[in-house]
Amino acid sequence: MEKIEDVIAPNEDVTDELIALPEGDAEGGRAPVRAPKRRKTDKEELMGWGMSCIPILGFLIFGFIPLIFSLYICFNQFKGLRLNTAEFVGFQNFQDVLSDSMFWRSVVNTLFVIGATLISLVISIIISTLLTNCNRGKKIFQTVYFIPYVCSMVAVTFMWQWIFNYNYGVLNAVLRNLGIIKENINWLGSESTFMPVMYVILIWGGTGFNIILLMAAMTNVNRNCYEAADIDGAGMFTKFFCITLPAISPTIFYLLITGVIGSLQAFTQFQVMAPSGGPGYKGLTIVFYLFRELFQEQGGSDIGIATAVGWILALFIAVVVAFNFWGSKKWVSYDE
Amino acid sequence: MNNEELFENTVEETAAVQGGEAVLEAPRKIRKMSANGTNIAKKIVMYIILVLFTLWILVPFYIVIVTSFKQWDEANSTNFTWWPTMGFSFEGYAQVFEKPIANAYTAILTGFLNTLWIIIPPTLLGLFTSALAAYAFAKLRFRGKNILFGILLATMMIPGMVTLVPAFTIYDLIGWRGTPLPLMIPGMFGAAACVFYLRQFFTGIPTETLEAAKLDGLGYVGIFFWIMVPLSKPALIAQGVLGFVGGYNDYFGPLLYLTSPPLQTLQIALTTFVNQYNSNWPSIMAGTLVALLPTVIIYIVAQKYFIEGIASSGLK
Structure with missing residues (x-):
């Protein structure tokens, strides 16, 4: 000693x-x-x-x-990647970004992505609740549910691209056989269905991580509370809303915040699914917009604009983090 | 542990029910039976939902596998078949593994090998440097420790999207663009999140053990290699596999820096392959499956580490 x-x-x-x-x-x-x-x-x-x-x-x-x-x-203008062409422009880059309708389109699309995260969180809560109460086969279910998390987003996107394929895809075939649709639906080619398809991909890939963390949190909930509730004659839903949900609220909040921050930076699935931005630019997310400024805009890359987009995105994330601090005090019960 | 506990509880409960059955009065018995009935109904509904969710996760994989073995004609017919009725075809896999595209190897195989030599060194070295730092933060005393730790905390706050473009410009300036260096070098310095996780784990190792080792003549480096590393193998493996899978599946980094065919990583190679075999779905699905398999296999083998690594990362 x-x-x-x-x-x-x-x-x-x-x-x-x-x-x-x-x-x-x-x-x-x-x-x-x-x-x-x-x-x-x-x-x-x-x-x-x-x-x-x-x-x-x-x-x-x-x-x-x-x-x-x-x-x-971000306060200068450059010609391509040549740093010696710098020309001070003040806030011009930010003004350009904020007055670009395309950028706002990407913001709207990114907000939709956040919606997918919320849905996948709700689904995860339901599934993990069921899974915690399940004695037989729990391990196998858990193993299967986590698989999407380790899968390459690129490969998964191609997988869904095939499922939603216009002419030969399985979904159109099944829907036709069931008599739900007469004509094939051009899932990936029309503006109204592109985002719903992305929702399917995002939700499919988003639940595994949530379920693991939620189950870890749920198994840590004090069993005595449930026994006491049983004696008081509480039903399944009462127990869920009055015991489980408050007890796991820190985990839910953590998943909510990390999920929203992740959605704000969504890129891979969208770029792989539609390298040109999708029908009506429905697949253009904020990071995708930044990427296009860096690579594809005519006249080479515009690093001033791209960096400005990066800062604006960072501001969005900062807002989420601030909300985290504010909201966790208000809603989350951290009693140990 | 918990499973066993639950199991024991249910055994006890059923035993109690059986023991008490004989002396129960009729009305209570009926109530109990109807409660059992609703319980069974609940169980059935629960299992139906869980099985449906399992199908929702697994059926897409099945579709990939079936398609990859189909003949071109069958895959490109308007009626989807759930089994290769026109016979199995390995043409898709032949295209994944045989047709030379760049150099001697195929795009997918080259991509896979590139991924391995680009991802494994930074993963291992990064794990090592992170573990060293975590050891220092957990068990050593030195001036400015808290300040250094605070700096490390702050690094997690910096959004990657802000530094993306400047880093890209700098790498372009010093000639690293088009080489794997931007993907390899930064990772070798370790990752803040990994340091945090391992530090937490190391703190749990009793200091007495280390003191004993010190008395036996082990230096700080010796303690790290002979005490800390062996005692924290599960944590290190967890971080290692998570890091590898993350690197293997990374798309954005290679897309920025490594798009030339000889150096493409697997994820980029897959997109190249898909563009090359446009609408040849058996080939595309074979490529997709080949790209998916390695991480899924690692996951199945090292499942325990994955789950523990992730579950403990969220329970801060």
Whole structure:
């Protein structure tokens, strides 16, 4: 036990000067077992810094520098990726983005994506409630429900593209055989059905993660509460709304916030499904808009605009995070 | 654990019911039976919903598999068949694995190999650096620890979309665009989320164990390799598989930096393949299935780690 030494060490740290660090470095090698206190602390200090600074160094290089650089880029105009063509334009990039009807179209589409996240959360809550109460086969169900989470979004999108195929897809064939439709529906080619198809893909892929977390939360709910409720004669729904739901509200809120932040950055499924933006640009999300500014607009990439879009998106996310802090105080019960 | 508990509870309950049955009065018995009846009905409805949900998850995969074995004529007929009635065809798989597109390999196979050598080094090295940092934050004392940890916390707040374009521009400037370096190097420095998760795990390891090891002459590095790593294998594996699957399925990063055929990762290669075999659905579905299988297999094998890794990440 070195508890006493540990207690002393921090005080020593404060009085120690930074010059102590190179000393420890020069010493090198492994500290002897019964080394004097001071040298041991130096060694620990050095090791602590050495080990913990790697991710922080990575962040400084690959996170902080681009972050600062983005402030420069978004207030300037460039010709393509050539940085020497910079021309200060103030808030012009932001104005351009906010006055572009295409951008607002992408915002509306992205809001729709959030709707899909909400639906998949509700479905996840229902399924996990049933699954927690199920004794036999629980493991197998859980295993199956999680599969979509590990699947490549690209492959999954192609999978659904085939299912919703206009001429040969299984869905049109089944609906025709059931007599629900007479003519094939052009699911992916018409404006009114494109987003519903994306909803199917997003919900299919979105429930697995939720179910795992919700089930972990639900199995942690105190069993005594349910027994007490049983004695009081509470029904299934009462138990769900009065015990389960409040108890798992932190998890629900966590999933809600991470889900909304994820939806705000939806891209892959949409770009794979419709590389050109889909019918009537129904598949154009905010990140997709940014991507197009970076790559496909005529006249090469417009990094000023693209960075401005990035900042606007960050603002949306900040609003969600702020809502998180505000809402978690209001609705979530964190009694342990 | 919990399953067993539940099971025991139900056994006890049924035992109680059976034991008490003899002395029960008639009306109570009837009430109990009708309660049992509604319970069974509830159970049936519950299982029906769960099975339907299972079908909703699995049937799309079945459609992919069946289509991948169909002949072209059958796949491209207006009437969908749930079984390859015109006989099995492996043409789709032949196209996935045999037809040379770029270099010596096919697009999909090249993509798969590229994915492996681009993703595995940063995953392993990143896991290692994250674990080192987590060890330092959990068990070592040093000046500025809290400040450094705070900085790490702050990195998670920076939205990736803001740094995306500047990073892209910088990589273009230093000639990294078109090389796998932007996908590999940043990950090697570890990830903040991974550090948090492992730190939590490491904190749970009793300090006494480490002190004992210290007395036996182990240095800090020795303690890390001989005590921390072996004791936290499940956590490390969980983070490792999650990191690998994330990298394997990544589409946006490779789309920005690596679209030239020889260096394409699997996800990009799949889109290239699909464009090449436009409307040849058996081939497309074969490619889709080949791309899906590796992560699904890893998941089935390492299921425990996936579930634990994810479940504990949300229970902060």
